[in-house]
Every structure is written in structure tokens, then in C-alpha cells.
Amino acid sequence: MREDLEVARGDVHDQIPQAPAFDDLRKSLHFMPDEASIWLDGRRMILTEHDAQGIMRRELIVAVGLERARAIMTRLGYELGAVEAELAIRLRKDTSVFNAFSAGPQLHALKGVVKVEPIIFDVEPEKGRFYTEYYWRHSAECESHLAHMGVGHQPGGWQQVGYASGYASAFFGRPFVFREIECVAMGHSKCFLIGKPAEEWHEPERELRYFRAENYSTRPNTSEKAQIVPDGDLRIGARSIVGASAAFNIVFNLIDKVAPTNAPVLFLGESGVGKEVFARELHKRSTRADKHMIAINCAAIPENLVEAELFGVEKGAFTGAVATRPGRFERANGGTLFLDEIGTLTLSAQGKLLRVLQEGEFERVGGRAPLTANVRIIAATNANLRDEIKAGRFRADLFHRLNVFPVRIAPLRERRADIPLLINHFQRRFAQQHGKTLKAFSQDVLRAFMSYDWPGNVRELENIVERGVILADEGLPIDVHHLMTEADRDEDGEGGDPFRAYLLDRPDPSASNSALGGKMLESGLGADGAISAMIREALLRTSGNVSETARLTGMTRSQINYWIRRNRKVDVEF
Known part of the structure; x- marks a missing residue:
């Protein structure tokens, strides 16, 4: 064989x-x-x-x-x-x-x-x-x-x-x-x-x-084939994104379920997890794939222009309207309209959007004739809309219209199995884009990638990989110093890139400190006692933040949680 x-x-x-x-x-x-x-x-x-x-x-x-x-x-x-x-x-x-x-x-x-x-x-x-x-x-x-x-x-x-x-x-x-x-x-x-x-x-x-x-179950007689596409990514069929973690596959299973329908879909997740990328994948796998998907970032539209952007403008409706202009609903007719950052819409704009979703009709700004558009709605937000409803900033009736099929996209820290595939994908893309030779990441970089919590999620990872591809020396692997820049640090050295701060603040478990070692020997704590003392002090300094404690001690979040479980009878006041 x-x-x-x-x-x-x-x-x-x-x-x-x-x-x-x-x-x-x-x-x-x-x-x-x-x-x-x-x-x-x-x-x-x-x-x-x-x-x-x-x-x-x-x-x-x-x-x-x-x-x-x-x-x-x-x-x-x-x-x-x-x-x-x-x-x-x-x-x-x-x-x-x-x-x-x-x-x-x-x-x-x-x-x-x-x-x-x-x-x-x-x-x-x-x-x-x-x-x-x-x-x-x-x-x-x-x-x-x-x-x-x-x-x-x-x-x-x-x-x-x-x-x-x-x-x-x-x-x-x-x-x-x-x-x-x-x-x-x-x-x-x-x-x-x-x-x-x-x-x-x-x-x-x-x-x-x-x-x-x-x-x-939705395609019983077909089977998509996995493939290595020209840029070296691990993909399947028409999929445009990479990943293999359980959380990633759960999302795709849900997308497969809802794609053939016309139900509205609401993508939920932190900033940078790739909600628009998943939305485009949903559109490509739907019955509307041969039509346009029109995207609009609700946070980027001034309140006085929301209606014009969504529904269009008739010639002469206001100063500067020298021609009739179709809105996003008209342009997406037969296809999909993606409303990103839906939670940032004002209450007035929410009311106008709700009317279209309920009645199926709208009018251009300055127009009188009702228009219709056969549009599937996909929305996305990083806000907790239920909390926004309680605070009076989001309409409950609009939420229920959009929340027919919610899909939560897990943050990158919850799907670390996707990290090697993502960095390989970004590295290949940026090496080609910037005319660089494809090279390996050092083990220190990979260790940092796998242990960092990625508050900026996939978008942050993408930016850091691009930086490394640009700064890396020819013939050498991409190392830690290629991922750090000083450009966004203020005069006091504060602020700036959180990943850079993480790299600089990581404790080196191999570094020796003879003075500290001597104190530990004199204390008679022993290895277990010293580790417990270190974790206890780190928990006190971070007010019980497990992620920060893990960073300070050079341990994993799982190890810190394990220590807390074992020592739950020991009082630690934060």
C-alpha cells in the first residue's frame, strides 16, 4: 500500500x-x-x-x-x-x-x-x-x-x-x-x-x-471533497475559510441547516471573530448564491443617512440628490442583505427597518411609490441585544424578527485547534501579497500563539501574522521580535499593542533567580508550596482574574482553575 x-x-x-x-x-x-x-x-x-x-x-x-x-x-x-x-x-x-x-x-x-x-x-x-x-x-x-x-x-x-x-x-x-x-x-x-x-x-x-x-441530511446524494487549494489551505468544497475545531464545525453544521431556507440569521460573537466571513459562507451555500450579497456596516452610517442608504433616494429629494439612487434593499433584490453591527442602529432607524421586515415594502427617500424587494436578511452584532433591550437602546420587536436563527461564533481562545490552520492561511496569503519567501514560525512564536487569549480574535491574529511576514529576515524563521513594534507606544511606554505587551511580560520559566531561589530554600516551602504561594499572590494581584494569573505565572488557565478547585477550602480574599 x-x-x-x-x-x-x-x-x-x-x-x-x-x-x-x-x-x-x-x-x-x-x-x-x-x-x-x-x-x-x-x-x-x-x-x-x-x-x-x-x-x-x-x-x-x-x-x-x-x-x-x-x-x-x-x-x-x-x-x-x-x-x-x-x-x-x-x-x-x-x-x-x-x-x-x-x-x-x-x-x-x-x-x-x-x-x-x-x-x-x-x-x-x-x-x-x-x-x-x-x-x-x-x-x-x-x-x-x-x-x-x-x-x-x-x-x-x-x-x-x-x-x-x-x-x-x-x-x-x-x-x-x-x-x-x-x-x-x-x-x-x-x-x-x-x-x-x-x-x-x-x-x-x-x-x-x-x-x-x-x-x-440536507444533501444526501452529494459529498463535498476536502482539498488543498492553490494557496495551500485546508478547505472543503466551496468553503472560503479554514478551521477544524469543534466550535468551528458546530457553526458550519448550523449554517448547513439554515442555508437552504429563507429564514433570517443573526450571527453573534466578539469583534474580530469573522461574522461577515461566516455570513458570506452562508450566502454561498444558500439557494441565492447566484445573486448579490450586499453588506452594510450600520455603525458607519450617520443617523440622517440611514434611510437613504437602506432604501434609496429619488432625484430631487434633497440638495445634492441629482439622480435617483437605489438603496441596499433594491441592490440586494433576489439575494442577501447583510446588516453588520446591527446593535448600533438608532431607535429611529430600527423602527424604519422593522417596518420593512414586517410589511415587505419600503419607499425611497423623496419617493411616493411603494417598492418591494425579495431579500434575505443576515445580521451580526458583538453586543448583547437582550441587555440593549433592557437598557432601552434596542427594540424588542426588531430583535425577535432578527433572532429567528441565532448562531454564536466562539472567540478564538475557545477554538485553539483553528490557530495553526489560520496562521498557515494568513502566512501564505501575505507572503504572496508582499513578495516574501514562505518560512516557518519559531517554536517560541507558536507557543505564544497557542497560549495568548486573542482579545481581537481572528482579526488580531491576521494582523500579527502579516507583521511577521513583512519583518522576518530572509532565510530565517519568523521569531518573536518580528511580531513587536514600538510605533504605537506612548512616551511612558504604556498602551499600544496587547500582543506585544503579552510577549514582553511573559515570565521565562527557564530563567534563574538565585536570590529568589535562596529565599525559597530558606522558607522550607518545597516545590508544591512555592507554586501555591506564587499562584495565590498572582490571584491577589489580579483580583482573581484567571487569565491574568495564568499570564503572570507562565501557567495555563486550566492549571490555575485546577489549583483553585484543589484549594477551594482555603480562603483567598481578592
Whole structure:
């Protein structure tokens, strides 16, 4: 089965270095039987019966079919892998690429999932070389598949392949695909898999299609194919945006449900999450895709011009109206009208919009003849409209007209599995746009990308990647100093770019401080006591803000929350 891989390996059979010890990973695992909980790096774990996975898989296949069951398991693994890449990059920041990357396979072994044996690890990110081969031995997933489904012609390591792909994608900051070539569920003595960048695979859609949720119920006889488009992005069918996290796929499942209808849709989410991009995707997947989608930013229209912009102007209606001009409703006739930042409309403008939605008619400014337009409404806001209604700033009747099908787009900090795909997408686009050579991000940058909370969401990430592409030196990877500028700092050094501040304020866990070390030794606190004292002080300084505490201590939000749960009986006044 290997002849179809079209791999030009070169001399990649060098001896694999010995994997590092498990000590750092073991220290992240905590058993707390008194509280019925197990924790790994601040994330709750469970022990489960080996047969349970096989039973669940069998029931899932019966319920939704083999292909959809495989897709669900693969996406689950992808999300878990992307999360654990952050742990690997953080714990082993000062080791070799092989040692740091080995944390993923070792975590699998620690959890009893599979013993991963590296065969080839030909990876040099700075030179763009990524090629790996592994054996899987004692794979719990593949063996349970074999036990409950029998020998078949397809591999059974669905979740493990998803995990490996998500882990490598997050670790290296570009879309990776692992393919299981041999499997015990196919009758082989052990499992064999290969991993490399998605665009280097022959027929990458064989795996990529499982990374995206698809609503087969609306198109039972069609199947969109995953693809690597010319700019190197991981996409599916007509989709114009990238992502593979659970939160991302939930949004697309909702879009698939509502796209064929004419129902109004309200996109909710923080500034910068990409509400307009998702709205355009909805339009492209609707029955109106061959018509125009007209967008209007409600926040950018002066109050006295809202009516003219939406409904148009008759010649001579006011000074300067030298010709009849159609409004957005007329221009969107037969298609879609996207009302961005709908929460900023004045009450007067809201009333005029509501009348059109209720009556289906409008008049141009200065006109007398009623006009109609067959328009689908998509709106978006980063405001809490229910709070705006309570404050008297938004009409409840208009809200109920728009809120027929609300779709919340999660902030980037809640879908970190999308970050490697997004930075790869932006890097390729800006390298082409600015005539730059495509280059890798340093591991320090990737660690910062995966741990930063992204208050500006995708828009902020896009801007920072563009900055790095512009400033990076030829022949060298994009490093931390390429992402920082001084231009928007005031004379006191305050304000400016929050990502720059985050990079500058990050504690260096490898830095030594002999004076502090001496005080810790004299105090007799020990390691656990010192960590607790540090977290307690950080919580006091940040008034209990978990994200800020994580930033100050160099830990993750999950670790801080885990400490708080363990010490909830200890009074900490903020």
C-alpha cells in the first residue's frame, strides 16, 4: 500500500534519537480518588473500560453510518491533539524538536492509548522538511475496533489519526495529515502510519474530509471533497475559510441547516471573530448564491443617512440628490442583505427597518411609490441585544424578527485547534501579497500563539501574522521580535499593542533567580508550596482574574482553575 504515497524521502533513515524520559509528563498527572477525579495538566481525565470504546463505536456506526462515525471520532481526536500540543511546546521549550514533539506519543502511552515507535523523524522546520513514520503497537482503539467490528479493509485508528494530525498541526503551525497505512483492524500484526504536511500528500482529501463537519441530511446524494487549494489551505468544497475545531464545525453544521431556507440569521460573537466571513459562507451555500450579497456596516452610517442608504433616494429629494439612487434593499433584490453591527442602529432607524421586515415594502427617500424587494436578511452584532433591550437602546420587536436563527461564533481562545490552520492561511496569503519567501514560525512564536487569549480574535491574529511576514529576515524563521513594534507606544511606554505587551511580560520559566531561589530554600516551602504561594499572590494581584494569573505565572488557565478547585477550602480574599 505504500507505492501510492509518492514520497521522495532522500536519506531519512538516520538513527532515531532516544525519546526523553516521561518524568515531566508524569508530574502533570494527578490521581485524586477521594474526590473521584484524575487530572492531567489541569484537565480532568477518566479511566474507562477498554471494551467501552468498541461498544460506543459499534453503536455510533449503527446510529449514523460508518463514514459519519469515523468523521466524528477523527474530529474528536484532532481537537484533543491540538490542545496537547500546547502542553508539549510549553513543557519542552528548551529541548530538541524531536524531544518536544515526542511528548504527544508519550502522553498517549501514559494514558494507555498506544505505544508509539518512531521509525523515521526527518523534521527540520527551518528548511521546510517534515516527514515521519511510526509503528503503533498495542493500540487500544484499533484492537477494540477489531474485537467489535472484525477484520475489514479500512484502518481502525480513527481518533488516533485525528489526534496525530491535530497535534502536529498545532505543534508545527501548518496543516498536517497522518495516514494509517497498515492496521491490526485490517489483519496486520501492527499499525503503521506516515505523517507530513497536508499539501505533500497524494489525494489528501482521503483524510481531510473527516476534519470538517458536514450535514449529509440536507444533501444526501452529494459529498463535498476536502482539498488543498492553490494557496495551500485546508478547505472543503466551496468553503472560503479554514478551521477544524469543534466550535468551528458546530457553526458550519448550523449554517448547513439554515442555508437552504429563507429564514433570517443573526450571527453573534466578539469583534474580530469573522461574522461577515461566516455570513458570506452562508450566502454561498444558500439557494441565492447566484445573486448579490450586499453588506452594510450600520455603525458607519450617520443617523440622517440611514434611510437613504437602506432604501434609496429619488432625484430631487434633497440638495445634492441629482439622480435617483437605489438603496441596499433594491441592490440586494433576489439575494442577501447583510446588516453588520446591527446593535448600533438608532431607535429611529430600527423602527424604519422593522417596518420593512414586517410589511415587505419600503419607499425611497423623496419617493411616493411603494417598492418591494425579495431579500434575505443576515445580521451580526458583538453586543448583547437582550441587555440593549433592557437598557432601552434596542427594540424588542426588531430583535425577535432578527433572532429567528441565532448562531454564536466562539472567540478564538475557545477554538485553539483553528490557530495553526489560520496562521498557515494568513502566512501564505501575505507572503504572496508582499513578495516574501514562505518560512516557518519559531517554536517560541507558536507557543505564544497557542497560549495568548486573542482579545481581537481572528482579526488580531491576521494582523500579527502579516507583521511577521513583512519583518522576518530572509532565510530565517519568523521569531518573536518580528511580531513587536514600538510605533504605537506612548512616551511612558504604556498602551499600544496587547500582543506585544503579552510577549514582553511573559515570565521565562527557564530563567534563574538565585536570590529568589535562596529565599525559597530558606522558607522550607518545597516545590508544591512555592507554586501555591506564587499562584495565590498572582490571584491577589489580579483580583482573581484567571487569565491574568495564568499570564503572570507562565501557567495555563486550566492549571490555575485546577489549583483553585484543589484549594477551594482555603480562603483567598481578592
